[in-house]
Amino acid sequence: MKIRSLAGLFAGLLTLTAAATGTTVMAASASATAPSHIVSVADGATPQHKVVTVYSQSMQRDIPLDVLRPADTRKPAPVLYLLNGAGGGEDSASWALRTNYVEFFRTKHVNVVTPLKGMFSYYTDWERDDEVLGKQKWQTFLTKELPPLLDKRFKTSGKNGIAGISMAGTSVLNLAIAAPALYKITASYSGCARTSDKVGQQYIRTVVESRGKADTRNMWGPYDGPGWRKNDPYLNAEKLRGTQIYLSSNSGLPGQDESIEPGSTAAQGVSLADRVALGGAIEAATNVCTQQMAQRLAQLKIPARVELHPQGTHSWGYWERELHSSWPMIAKAIGA
Numbered sequence: 001m002k003i004r005s006l007a008g009l010f011a012g013l014l015t016l017t018a019a020a021t022g023t024t025v026m027a028a029s030a031s032a033t034a035p036s037h038i039v040s041v042a043d044g045a046t047p048q049h050k051v052v053t054v055y056s057q058s059m060q061r062d063i064p065l066d067v068l069r070p071a072d073t074r075k076p077a078p079v080l081y082l083l084n085g086a087g088g089g090e091d092s093a094s095w096a097l098r099t100n101y102v103e104f105f106r107t108k109h110v111n112v113v114t115p116l117k118g119m120f121s122y123y124t125d126w127e128r129d130d131e132v133l134g135k136q137k138w139q140t141f142l143t144k145e146l147p148p149l150l151d152k153r154f155k156t157s158g159k160n161g162i163a164g165i166s167m168a169g170t171s172v173l174n175l176a177i178a179a180p181a182l183y184k185i186t187a188s189y190s191g192c193a194r195t196s197d198k199v200g201q202q203y204i205r206t207v208v209e210s211r212g213k214a215d216t217r218n219m220w221g222p223y224d225g226p227g228w229r230k231n232d233p234y235l236n237a238e239k240l241r242g243t244q245i246y247l248s249s250n251s252g253l254p255g256q257d258e259s260i261e262p263g264s265t266a267a268q269g270v271s272l273a274d275r276v277a278l279g280g281a282i283e284a285a286t287n288v289c290t291q292q293m294a295q296r297l298a299q300l301k302i303p304a305r306v307e308l309h310p311q312g313t314h315s316w317g318y319w320e321r322e323l324h325s326s327w328p329m330i331a332k333a334i335g336a
Contacts, residue, residue, distance in 0.1 A: 033057075036145040038153055046102060052153075056145055058125075058137035066096055068105050068112040069154070076157040078334035079111045079150060081142065081183075082323075083164035083171060086207050088118035098316040104324065110336040111154055115142075120212030122204065123164075123171035127227060128218040136219070138171075143179040159334040163187035163246075163326070165319045167207050169286070170195065173233035173293075176243050185333035187246035189322045190314055192289035193296075195220075196228040196235060203285060237296045244333045245304035246326045247294060250312025252284030257317035279313035286314070305329060 039053040039062055050067040066089070070077045082101075087093045095101045095114055105112050115123075118138055126136040151158060162183050164172040169191015176186035194200035201216075201223055208216045220227030229235055287308065294306040307325065312318045330336070 036141075036149065038149050041153070046106075048106060049102060052150075054146060054149060056137070056141045058140040058145060059135050061135075063141065064116040066112075066114040066116060067150075067154075068102060068110075070109045070111065071107065072109065073154075075109070076155050077109050077111050078157045078159040078161070078336050079113055079147070080330060080334065080336075081160065081162040082112050082114045083123060083162070083168035084114060084116075084118070085164070085166035085168055086120055086211060088121065089114060089116040090119045093316075099320040099323070101320070101323065104327075108327075108331070108336060110331070110334070111150070111156060113146075113150065120167075120208050120214055122167055122208070122219065124174060124219065124231060126219045127221050130214045130218040132214045133212065139175060139178055142175060143182055147182065157335060159184055161185040161187070161330045161334045163189070163323065163330065164191065165189045166191065166282075166286075166314065170204075170233065173240070174231050177233060177236050177239040180239060180243055183243060185244035185246065185330055186240070187248075187322075187326045187330060188290075189248050189319045189326075190250065190283060190286045190290075191247075192286050193233040193237075193247075193293035194289050196232040199285070200232070200289070201228065203289075206282075234293055234296050237293070237302065238300055240297070241300070241302050244329065245297065245302070246307075246329055247290050247304055248307040248309070248322045248326070249287040249290035250283050250309045250314075250318055251287055252280040252282075252313060253311045254280065254313065255309070255311030255318070257313070257315055279315050283312065283314040 034055065034057060036057045037055050039055050042051045044051050048069045048071060050069060052065045052067045054063050054065060056063050082095060084094045120133060121136045121138055123138040123142065125139040129135045147160065150156060160183050162172045162175055169188040170193065172186045172188050173191065173193055176183045192200055192203050195204060205216050208214050208219065220231055290308065294304060297304045
């Protein structure tokens with residue numbers, strides 16, 4: 001696939017993607033001058049699952065988190081920040097609802113932390129508040145406000161990793177660049193590491209503008225401005241030196257998850273067709289981004305594990321398997 005053709009692809013996707021999901025900005029639970037703090041810790045669906053609410057000073061509102069605790073809480077454990085995609089965990093497209101990650105981590109000695117907010121935010125610090133999404137200061141929250149609170153409350157080992165899919169597959173690279181001492185490893189599943197070229201910008205606009213109905217220029221400024229280059233993992237790849245890196249993507253061609261059982265309904269057939277068409281196109285583009293990032297890292301002689309699969313679309317079955325495949329590398333890096 002020629003890269004220059006992808007800009008047209010994303011321009012088309014701007015009109016094909018789903019209608020915006022309504023977003024309500026939560027009111028702050030404390031005054032703007034209050035420091036970030038843990039508001040509450042509630043029991044979740046299993047003994048190891050906690051719902052932790054944290055007040056963010058930078059965003060001036062409460063942020064709920066899914067936290068999976070290790071079975072043995074007497075021994076300090078590392079933290080894996082596992083980010084959702086474009087929905088930010090505010091919709092049904094989340095690790096909790098689309099995968100069996102709770103069972104997978106049940107026997108792992110690690111704290112798994114997943115924000116349940118951040119829809120269409122790219123988990124970055126926006127330059128200006130947005131009329132639709134409000135105040136977005138996710139880089140500040142995730143790298144400065146949240147870690148010390150969790151480390152103190154749960155007596156962690158102080159070692160961290162970060163992983164994310166789709167939208168967050170870009171974010172986890174930028175977060176690792178912004179806070180290199182914080183993460184031992186970053187894992188990007190079906191992310192696009194190019195943000196400042198025409199293709200990368202079109203991809204981000206597909207998420208933020210078409211689906212989120214927000215103004216992407218509030219995020220990193222004018223499209224050709226320095227904010228986009230500052231947040232381009234490809235251009236800033238040198239800053240990943242010393243951080244372990246895992247990259248994966250599929251070709252976009254139908255694979256093992258793109259089949260329909262006999263007796264399935266027409267609606268199920270239509271849903272599958274949509275996933276093959278739209279999800280396949282998106283994944284084909286992220287595949288190009290991933291290859292470009294892999295080539296850039298190789299040029300810089302920065303080690304990375306890169307998994308490029310000949311089949312697969314932009315969908316959860318593949319991401320769950322990538323989480324499992326990357327886990328041994330993540331566990332080794334953070335001492336889990």
